[in-house]
Amino acid sequence: MPKITYVESDGNRHEIDVDAGWNLMDGAVKNGVPGIDGDCGGNCACATCHIFVSAEWAEVTGERTEAEQEMLEFAENVQSNSRLACQIEVDDRLDGLVVHLPESQY
Amino acid sequence: MSDVAAPVEVEDVAALPLEELHPAKAKRFANDTLWPVFERLRREAPVHYTPESEVGAYWSISRWDDIMAVDTDHKTFSSEPNITLLPHVDGQADVTVPGLAMFIAMDPPKHDIQRKTVSPAVSPTNLKLLEPLIRERAAKILDSLPIGEPFDWVDLVSKELTAMTLATLFGVPQEYRRLLTHWSDIVTAQPGPGRIVETREEKIQVFQDYHAYFTKLWNERVNAEPTGDLISMLAHSPATRNMSPLEFFGNVILLTVGGNDTTRNTMTGSVYALNKNPDEFAKLKASPELLPSMVSETIRWQTPLAYMKRRATRDVEFGGKTIREGDTVAMWYVSGNRDESVIDRPNDYIIDRERPRQHMSFGFGIHRCVGNRLAELQLQIVWEEALKRFPDIVVVEEPVRVLSSFVKGYESMQVVIPARH
Numbered sequence: 001m002p003k004i005t006y007v008e009s010d011g012n013r014h015e016i017d018v019d020a021g022w023n024l025m026d027g028a029v030k031n032g033v034p035g036i037d038g039d040c041g042g043n044c045a046c047a048t049c050h051i052f053v054s055a056e057w058a059e060v061t062g063e064r065t066e067a068e069q070e071m072l073e074f075a076e077n078v079q080s081n082s083r084l085a086c087q088i089e090v091d092d093r094l095d096g097l098v099v100h101l102p103e104s105q106y
Numbered sequence: 107m108s109d110v111a112a113p114v115e116v117e118d119v120a121a122l123p124l125e126e127l128h129p130a131k132a133k134r135f136a137n138d139t140l141w142p143v144f145e146r147l148r149r150e151a152p153v154h155y156t157p158e159s160e161v162g163a164y165w166s167i168s169r170w171d172d173i174m175a176v177d178t179d180h181k182t183f184s185s186e187p188n189i190t191l192l193p194h195v196d197g198q199a200d201v202t203v204p205g206l207a208m209f210i211a212m213d214p215p216k217h218d219i220q221r222k223t224v225s226p227a228v229s230p231t232n233l234k235l236l237e238p239l240i241r242e243r244a245a246k247i248l249d250s251l252p253i254g255e256p257f258d259w260v261d262l263v264s265k266e267l268t269a270m271t272l273a274t275l276f277g278v279p280q281e282y283r284r285l286l287t288h289w290s291d292i293v294t295a296q297p298g299p300g301r302i303v304e305t306r307e308e309k310i311q312v313f314q315d316y317h318a319y320f321t322k323l324w325n326e327r328v329n330a331e332p333t334g335d336l337i338s339m340l341a342h343s344p345a346t347r348n349m350s351p352l353e354f355f356g357n358v359i360l361l362t363v364g365g366n367d368t369t370r371n372t373m374t375g376s377v378y379a380l381n382k383n384p385d386e387f388a389k390l391k392a393s394p395e396l397l398p399s400m401v402s403e404t405i406r407w408q409t410p411l412a413y414m415k416r417r418a419t420r421d422v423e424f425g426g427k428t429i430r431e432g433d434t435v436a437m438w439y440v441s442g443n444r445d446e447s448v449i450d451r452p453n454d455y456i457i458d459r460e461r462p463r464q465h466m467s468f469g470f471g472i473h474r475c476v477g478n479r480l481a482e483l484q485l486q487i488v489w490e491e492a493l494k495r496f497p498d499i500v501v502v503e504e505p506v507r508v509l510s511s512f513v514k515g516y517e518s519m520q521v522v523i524p525a526r527h
């Protein structure tokens with residue numbers, strides 16, 4: 001199972017085995033990782049699963065979709081590596097991925 | 107409010123032909139008999155057309171997944187030119203003030219620019235600054251409540267606290283805060299005998315006073331150094347400083363209604379729901395750490411805005427029906443929040459649900475409520491402070507509900523606080 005590390009803004013790390021086929025939002029919410037809300041349930045419709053993906057993982061995690069781009073317009077503290085976790089599906093290529101969480105989801 | 111207090115007319119919703127169902131009938135919201143209509147729609151006609159009503163012809167979308175699909179497709183389902191069903195006279199929508207514009211009723215890119223201008227007012231940084239002020243005010247309000255005698259929770263608590271917060275956000279002097287509440291009520295009111303405004307002319311007059319007041323504020327702000335308040339932000343931001351007067355006023359209306367009405371009604375709804383569900387109230391008192399979850403559950407259960415309206419920009423096949431270009435579409439959040447295919451035991455009020463934040467009350471997609479965290483913060487604070495002070499808050503009679511299918515709220519609700527801790 002791919003291992004994903006979620007790092008909270010205070011540096012607290014959560015190493016989670018996430019099922020392939022899940023998305024990164026589910027992986028956090030269903031395993032009780034604080035700092036990701038996922039209010040809309042993974043529909044790219046609330047921007048409460050904002051994460052930062054470091055540059056070396058950009059290729060395998062892909063690019064923002066159009067809808068994701070629109071929702072990120074209204075998120076707080078958006079950076080060039082900002083993504084919505086619900087839009088990244090987990091597969092074996094993501095094993096070892098480290099993502100960083102913002103201070104707050106709004 | 108005579109029409110609200112009248113005996114509830116018994117209506118056999120199950121017997122009505124589907125095409126005669128008119129889910130936006132305001133009376134059912136005032137007497138809380140809306141539920142069978144939406145249960146039937148979700149079961150039998152999730153994409154439903156009402157060909158004729160006092161608010162014209164409109165589609166009703168009642169299931170969670172369908173509402174999500176409409177709300178997240180702003181290209182097919184536009185928010186322009188407005189987001190509520192409008193009364194129709196001689197087949198035409200009757201607009202109280204023609205030409206009003208507000209960002210909730212705009213599409214990108216203009217929507218995005220204007221929304222971003224005001225969103226810093228409710229940013230995490232600003233909420234942190236506001237929190238102690240809201241807490242101090244909540245404490246003062248709660249400390250001044252009568253003990254052992256009935257009073258109107260809507261008037262003394264829900265309206266007071268939310269009006270104070272809104273006045274701060276706007277930079278309106280606190281002594282005028284209840285004007286904001288008053289204007290907010292009138293904007294969403296249908297004129298009628300015995301109601302808050304009786305005639306259309308009276309409503310227009312109030313709009314003029316309201317507009318004049320905010321024009322004065324704009325003129326003061328535009329000639330002063332920028333401050334952090336909403337009016338100053340609008341008057342100084344390059345994106346909005348050249349707005350037309352009606353566009354400025356439209357946004358003021360949006361922020362007034364959005365900034366107090368919804369939170370106010372949920373604040374009243376929380377007291378009502380906990381009284382209707384004493385086991386849940388007991389749970390909350392025993393485990394105050396459930397407060398954030400209770401707040402979200404109340405926002406779902408109350409659904410303070412029952413729907414949002416969209417306009418189809420093209421002919422579209424949706425749920426087996428053909429919605430035509432120009433058609434009016436109501437997304438019934440109040441129904442999506444009770445959709446049993448997504449929410450477990452949706453009619454029950456359960457403060458420790460597994461996923462309490464999963465609700466539609468803030469909408470989804472680019473128009474999602476900009477002030478949702480401020481709403482949650484105010485509800486959280488009022489209950490933290492109330493639980494510290496009072497062993498109980500008892501609703502002593504059924505609340506008087508608002509006569510509106512849009513604002514799902516309370517005119518008044520009598521409660522008694524038997525004692526202090």
